Amino acid sequence: MIEMNNISKAFSGNQVLKNVQFEITKGEIHALMGENGAGKSTLMKILTGIYSRDTGEIRVNGNPVVFKNPKEAEQAGIAVIHQELNILPDLTVCENLFLGREKTYGKTGFLKTSQMKKEAKAALKELGLDMDVDTPASQLSVGKQQIIEIAKALSTNAEVIIMDEPTAALTDREITTLFEMIGKLKTKGVSFVYISHRMEEIFAICDRITILRDGSYISTERISETSFERVVQLMVGRELGERFPERNAVIGKEKLVVSGLSRKGHFEDISFTVHAGEVVGFAGLMGAGRTEVVQTLFGYCHHNAGTIKLDGKNITIRNPREAIRHGIGFVSEDRKSEGLITDFTVAENMSLPNLGRLSSSGIMRKEKEDSLVADMIERLHIRTSGGSQQVKSLSGGNQQKVVIAKWLGIDPQVLILDEPTRGVDVGAKKEIYSIMNSLAERGVAIILVSSELPEIIGLADRVLVLHEGKLKANIEKQDMTQERIMHYATGGDQIA
């Protein structure tokens, strides 16, 4: 039904897709898998007309097509349901369903309200949702909002629905409902592209799976003829050993001891210890509370209960300033909105947490700033024309190194890294891993939050698994496997 052949795409010289192929048949559920940065979302954005392709062709029902924008893809029957739902919370269910294509009396602009309500109700009933369509969307659970998005897609006569991590924010019961609905629509001939990191789900509902790695097409397999292990191996594509540099940090004494840390509605009773020179991984699904826990440690969120000890002494952290004073650094998840000031230069960004040390009586000491910046650029191999380059003109990997440099400046005792390699190319990833290792060798206690399990397994000495705000497991290096981590992350009970 849809064929994509030899699709290539480069962004400012960075090749993100290389001759990728992808195919969907009628009534098929086709999984698209790959690590972050493998090119899944770029491929889907090309399919839906958000990006143009450099080479290759797309055929819908055998006819070559070029979608110049998402509207054209929609008209060809391709709909996307993003991870971030496209629901306007203040509008009613009915208004959301007909958003942008309201039924009117001719060109008068007057709405055929009662007709739309009737149709909305019927459409939702079809999907097994019998509800009052005058309810504001904000009152619905995420699961129901998702069903409204699907209904919206179907009402535009979508034949292919692309779902990006649809279950990330759903409860188990909602997931079951969603899968039943997908199954029903499949029998009616609707096809799905299912993007997910959750292997179990893919094996439960998909017919075929296509795997991408580093922008290249690897394989398309029938689910019935492949295995969990094979898929992981195809995704990762190499021995873990070569991806992660050798570590020889010596694990020292207790550095950071957190007991009973709780934040109402986000996580509760989190206790753990990080030793000097140790890398502790935090794993869990989206919404498990990993980011909230580390943000709280850094004082960016408040906690209701719990104590934090550093080097055996109780400390209070009410805001990031206090955390920094105690020698805690935080490489946050979102580089652009939290890590960098994009209008600033490389040097200005690096200086930001260090202004106190780089000045005397409030006046900046240029020579101190210059020497810190030069030192960091060299130490982290940052590819830049110099400290005065605008940080936004650097590549993702180098931007991330600038963020790390900010924190090396404070000479941290504890460094928290939240998804440090997101959107970073493979080469820079390895360099970031090396930086982490050398910090650990110097006795820095490192907390690594990552959604990429291979990264956690390759780097961490121990992994803590969170599920719905609770600490589920503390797995030692020798026992770490993706399966075991996923077992706990999805809420599984203790394995004896």
Place this chain on the structure above:
Amino acid sequence: MLKTGSQSILQKLGPIIGLLVIIVIISIMSPSFLSLNNILNVLRQVSINALIAFGMTFIILTGGIDLSVGSILALTGAVTAGLMASGVDPILAMLIGLVLGAILGAINGLIIAKGKVAPFIATLATMTIYRGLTLVYTEGRPISGLGDSMAFQMLGKGYLLGIPVPVVTMAISFIVLYFILKKTTFGRRVYAVGGNEEASILSGINANRVKVYVYALTGLLAALASLILTSRLNSAQPTAGNMFELDAIAAVVLGGTSLTGGRGWIVGTLIGALIIGVLNNGLNLIGVSSFFQQVVKGAVILLAVLLDRKKTA
């Protein structure tokens, strides 16, 4: 070292070129414009707006705005004049006026930082409150009979080495504020908060404190402008400073500072204030009616912003 955002040299030169073009046109149409006397006159007229606009630059760099500057000017002027008229030592009265300005500004900052009220709304409210307090205090009448204190009279009407004292005040303020923005940690924090508040807080910057400081600074500068104005008029008017906030914002914008914060420079603001001052003076000299002058001023502001947009695009 501090690169003011992504502005290129050409963009920075824009306001200067604009100012020169306006000066050339006006001096062709009215040669008396370039006389030393008139130039000093223009500078003196500019000084009041420039002082307020300097403060406004700090606020706009943090991504804020202050509509209450005109009301702060009126209230501090009235209080200072009231104290002087009732026999308080003039120097003390002026100091009280300056401190009051800083306090009124700090109140704006606290409402915005701690109360999380949008700067536009917060200062819209305090603009009305401060103006109302001025009217209450003065009972709606001008305050005169301010005595003949040398220091006070000099502030608005005096000369230093042939240069009007208000111009000297403006020049010194400019140099100090330029230094603060460019060379101090505070200046760096002002840019940082406006560039990305979240990233600044996560880098250990107390964004709330930075905000309170910039509004307090602006209040102080509005009070300083108020002293100059009161001295020049030898009285405090309850309606003084009406609409001054617009000229100050216009000067900042003409100087190329971005209203979304994080990008801009105070040199541009000085040029922006000069553009407005030169237009006011020049259009008078050419004989443009005061009604039509407003149309020209508005058009120049619009043109400047449109040209700036084009360069950035």
